[in-house]
Every structure is written in structure tokens, then in C-alpha cells.
Amino acid sequence: MGVHDPVIDEQTPASDFTIEQRWDRYTTEEHAVWDTLYARQISILKNRAVDEFHHGLGLLDLGSGGIPDLSDINPKLKALTGWEVVMVPHLVPDDVFFDHLANRRFPSGRFIRKRSQLDYLEEPDIFHDIFGHVPMLTLPVFADYMQAYGKGGQRAQTMGRLKELARLYWYTVEFGLIQQAEGLRIYGAGIVSSAGETPFCLESDSPNRIRFDLERVMRTDYKIDDFQQVYFVIDSFDQLLDVTQQDFTALYERLGTDMTRFGLTDIIDADEVYHHGDQAYAQAAAARSRHDADAGETE
Ligand SMILES: C[C@H](O)[C@H](O)[C@H]1CNc2nc(N)[nH]c(=O)c2N1
Ligand SMILES: N[C@@H](Cc1ccccc1)C(=O)O
Ligand SMILES: [Fe+2]
Structure with missing residues (x-):
């Protein structure tokens, strides 16, 4: 587990894996880490994140200083879209995660990263979960999605297609881009909570940017330990909700029979390509890790 949090360790989670936030127990330093991350992201998200994201931050007053208290944000969120945030100690099992979402509860980690880990952490903390995810939950169409x-997760599990459905989550909720009149914008939580990936996903020549297609996304691998090599771009949140409202049974059967899967850098004939990346960043990262591995052997 990434960060040690005594307020988590002292609690026995409920059967739905939730714990209490115990907001008064955050330290001054923990609040200061939130403020640092918040200020840094706000300055780079202007004209990069969708307007709906900025609007959501304001509706929930997430920038009022320090780690948000759930008892402040939940009444507001509940009045807007019927969602609420619950605290969980760490990543929860898939079925528990789906059950929360299906009931309009968003599970958030309680702990916050340390100042020495501002840029990278292995598991979602409260900054990623609340700053990244919760503003979009104020938007009715996204809240419904x-x-x-x-609910779809529960179905996918019974049909053995969880891996494919998880890719949809990854390439939309976590790393989604949207084409708006003013230009390409970010809505994915994994991007908006990352200072490095925010400019990278929009402006770097390295990654591919491809128009969203449901089946294409479900056939595409993803990586969890570095910037993405491909982003999928939706036209609108209505489009995203529309295509996912269809019954996925036939699609899941096709995915089970036709095992075609795409790598991170593949471009296929059917793709509508916004940007064909040169993958320079990913190649340099691979070269660095080969170099580190070689150095490790001789040292
Ligand atoms: C697809 C799968 O359900 C997904 O990775 C879940 C698993 N458990 C989780 N648990 C928490 N707390 N937060 C998450 O984002 C997730 N993601
Ligand atoms: N329509 C999907 C459920 C779903 C909706 C929205 C997002 C993801 C999945 C199904 O039939 O299983
Ligand atoms: Fe997330």
C-alpha cells in the first residue's frame, strides 16, 4: 500500500468497505499538500479542462482551502445530481466498486499523497478522487453515465467481459478527451489530477489521439504506469451516454468470438485520427528504463 494513514488503520471498514473521513484528523501538512496540488492544477487546467469541470469545482467550492470535508460537499452534490462521496481505505473489489457507482456513491480514498510524491503515486488518493472525479459528477449527463x-459493471462481470468494460472506464472516465467548439479539452480524472499529463495529452506530438469508438476502445490495451500512448476523443457527453445506453450483449459476444485486440500504438483503417503520434516520449521512456536496468546490473 502506498501511503500510511493512521486514521485508516484505526478503523474497521463497514461491509460495503466504507470508513469515516474524520476530517478534523487531517494534519496542517496534509491540507497544505492539497492546496499545493490544487493551485498547480488550476493554473494549468485553464483552457485545457472542459468548462463543465471548472463549473463543477465552483459549484462544490472545492477551492476554498484545504482538503474538502465530505459533510460540506455531499449536501451540494446530492442536491445537484443525487450523488454522494463515500470514503474507502484503499482500492475496493470490483463488485463493491460497481455497487457504489450503481447507487450513485463515488468511493474516494481518504489519504493524501506526501509532498515527496506530488507527481506519482500507485493508488488513487483523495486529491485524484475528489479533485479529479467529483466535479464531473455535478453534470447530469456525466452523473448518469x-x-x-x-450497473454495466455488474452485467459485464456475469458475462466475463470485465476486462473490456474496464478499458471503457479507463479511456473515458480516467483519460478521456472531448472535441468542443473551442478545441480539444480534457475531462478524464487521471489527467486533470496530473500536472505532467495535462499539457502532454493535448499538446505533445507523442501520443495518438483518435475519435472515440466503443468497440475499438474495448479492444485496446492500456498502461497504468506512465502517460498514455493513445487518447480517445468523444464528440459530446450526450454521445458518450447514448452509445453506452445500448445493450452490450451482442458486443460482448463479438468480443468473445473475435479476439482481435489492439496495442497501444496501433492505428487501424477504421480509425478517425486527430493526431498520429510519433511516440517519441514513450520511446525515450523505454530507452531510459533499459539504461537503468543495465546500470543496475553492473553497479
Ligand atoms: C474496473 C474496476 O472496477 C476498477 O479498476 C475499480 C476497482 N476498485 C476501485 N476501488 C477504488 N477505491 N477506486 C477505483 O477507482 C477502483 N476501480
Ligand atoms: N449498456 C451497457 C451498460 C453500460 C452503460 C454505461 C457505461 C458502461 C456500460 C450494457 O448493456 O451492459
Ligand atoms: Fe480515478
Whole structure:
């Protein structure tokens, strides 16, 4: 487990894996880490994140200083879209995660990263979960999509297609881009909570940017330990909700029979390509890790 949090360790989670936030127990330093991350992201997200994201931050007053208290944000969120945030100690099992989403509860980690880990952490903390995910839950169409995903997760599990459905979550909720009149914008939580990936995903020549297609996304691998090599771009949140409202049974059967899967850098004939990346960043990262491995052997 990444960060040690005594307020988590002292609690026995409920059967739905939730714990209490115990907001008064955050330290001054923990609040200061939130403020640092918040200020840094706000300055780079202007004209990069969708307007709906900025609007959501304001509706929930997430920038009022320090780690948000759930008892402040939940009444507001509940009045807007019927969602609420619950605290969980760490990543929860898939079925528990889906059950929360299907009931309009978003599970958030309680702990916050340390100042020495501002840029990278192995598991979602409260900054990623609340700053990254919760503003979009103020938007009714996105709130409905997230609940539908939770219900869909339960179905995908019974049909053995969880891996494919998880790719949809990854390439939309976590790393999604959207084409708006003013240009390409970010809505994915994994991007908006990352200072490095925010400019990278929009402006770097390295990654591919491809128009969203449901089946294409479900056939595409993803990586969890570095910037993405491909992003999928939706036209609108209505489009995203529309295509995912269809019954996935036939699609899941096709995915089971036709095992075609795509790598991170593949471009296929059917793709509508916004940007064909040169993958320079990914190649340099691979060269660095080969170099580190070689150095490790001789040292
Ligand atoms: C697809 C799968 O359900 C997904 O990775 C889940 C698993 N458990 C989780 N648990 C928490 N707390 N947060 C998450 O985002 C997830 N993601
Ligand atoms: N329509 C999907 C459920 C779903 C909705 C929204 C997002 C993801 C999945 C199904 O039939 O299983
Ligand atoms: Fe996330």
C-alpha cells in the first residue's frame, strides 16, 4: 500500500468497505499538500479542462482551502445530481466498486499523497478522487453515465467481459478527451489530477489521439504506469451516454468470438485520427528504463 494513514488503520471498514473521513484528523501538512496540488492544477487546467469541470469545482467550492470535508460537499452534490462521496481505505473489489457507482456513491480514498510524491503515486488518493472525479459528477449527463457504468459493471462481470468494460472506464472516465467548439479539452480524472499529463495529452506530438469508438476502445490495451500512448476523443457527453445506453450483449459476444485486440500504438483503417503520434516520449521512456536496468546490473 502506498501511503500510511493512521486514521485508516484505526478503523474497521463497514461491509460495503466504507470508513469515516474524520476530517478534523487531517494534519496542517496534509491540507497544505492539497492546496499545493490544487493551485498547480488550476493554473494549468485553464483552457485545457472542459468548462463543465471548472463549473463543477465552483459549484462544490472545492477551492476554498484545504482538503474538502465530505459533510460540506455531499449536501451540494446530492442536491445537484443525487450523488454522494463515500470514503474507502484503499482500492475496493470490483463488485463493491460497481455497487457504489450503481447507487450513485463515488468511493474516494481518504489519504493524501506526501509532498515527496506530488507527481506519482500507485493508488488513487483523495486529491485524484475528489479533485479529479467529483466535479464531473455535478453534470447530469456525466452523473448518469457513471451510474450506468456501475450497473454495466455488474452485467459485464456475469458475462466475463470485465476486462473490456474496464478499458471503457479507463479511456473515458480516467483519460478521456472531448472535441468542443473551442478545441480539444480534457475531462478524464487521471489527467486533470496530473500536472505532467495535462499539457502532454493535448499538446505533445507523442501520443495518438483518435475519435472515440466503443468497440475499438474495448479492444485496446492500456498502461497504468506512465502517460498514455493513445487518447480517445468523444464528440459530446450526450454521445458518450447514448452509445453506452445500448445493450452490450451482442458486443460482448463479438468480443468473445473475435479476439482481435489492439496495442497501444496501433492505428487501424477504421480509425478517425486527430493526431498520429510519433511516440517519441514513450520511446525515450523505454530507452531510459533499459539504461537503468543495465546500470543496475553492473553497479
Ligand atoms: C474496473 C474496476 O472496477 C476498477 O479498476 C475499480 C476497482 N476498485 C476501485 N476501488 C477504488 N477505491 N477506486 C477505483 O477507482 C477502483 N476501480
Ligand atoms: N449498456 C451497457 C451498460 C453500460 C452503460 C454505461 C457505461 C458502461 C456500460 C450494457 O448493456 O451492459
Ligand atoms: Fe480515478
